[in-house]
Amino acid sequence: MLDVCGKDQGLGHDIGCTSHKTVASSSISTKAQEYNLIIAINAFHSYAHNHCCQLAHHPFSNSACGLIWHALYFHWVQYLDLHFNQWDKDQYLKLSNFLHNNYVQALCIIDEYTPLLDEFKTRKSFTDDIFLQWREDESEFLTNLALEPLSDAITVAYVEELEKLQRAECAISHVHPSKFYIIIGS
Numbered sequence: 001m002l003d004v005c006g007k008d009q010g011l012g013h014d015i016g017c018t019s020h021k022t023v024a025s026s027s028i029s030t031k032a033q034e035y036n037l038i039i040a041i042n043a044f045h046s047y048a049h050n051h052c053c054q055l056a057h058h059p060f061s062n063s064a065c066g067l068i069w070h071a072l073y074f075h076w077v078q079y080l081d082l083h084f085n086q087w088d089k090d091q092y093l094k095l096s097n098f099l100h101n102n103y104v105q106a107l108c109i110i111d112e113y114t115p116l117l118d119e120f121k122t123r124k125s126f127t128d129d130i131f132l133q134w135r136e137d138e139s140e141f142l143t144n145l146a147l148e149p150l151s152d153a154i155t156v157a158y159v160e161e162l163e164k165l166q167r168a169e170c171a172i173s174h175v176h177p178s179k180f181y182i183i184i185g186s
Helices: 016-024 029-034 051-057 073-124 128-144 150-175
Strands: 010-012 038-040
Touching: 016 029, 016 038
Parallel strands: 010 038
Antiparallel strands: none
16 A cells, blocks of 8 residues: 555554554554554444544544545545544533533532521521522622723722833833932923
């Protein structure tokens, strides 16, 4: 294949990981490296073997998409269809696990903190209505907060000017190392 097809070729089959090791320890090892031979596996390999192997040798995991460049159109489309169908299934599985884990975590939080919240409400003489009112107050506050309060804007501007002064004093200290500044009056 290397002699006939030249550089940057891919060879893909179910036992690509084993073939990769075989080629690496064979007499064509140097030529395979020089010609950038890519030995890849299919998307279903990790289910039969292991996922680390798939990450190392799967064409979409190691940017060896050139593997399908020379395939017939039918096989090219078939390969992409298989890949993305499997990818979709993997993503749905991950999403399902994520949602399940978050649901379980939420149930644990409710179980753990409900007694603490009840104890806090009893100690402070709070009712559920107070929490609902706080939520409404916060929503109203954020809705009505169109502009930053003037006092906050002035404070921020003052701090920014102090930072500018500090940078200027630092810069001038290299020119005039004394603590006294020369002020020229008009």
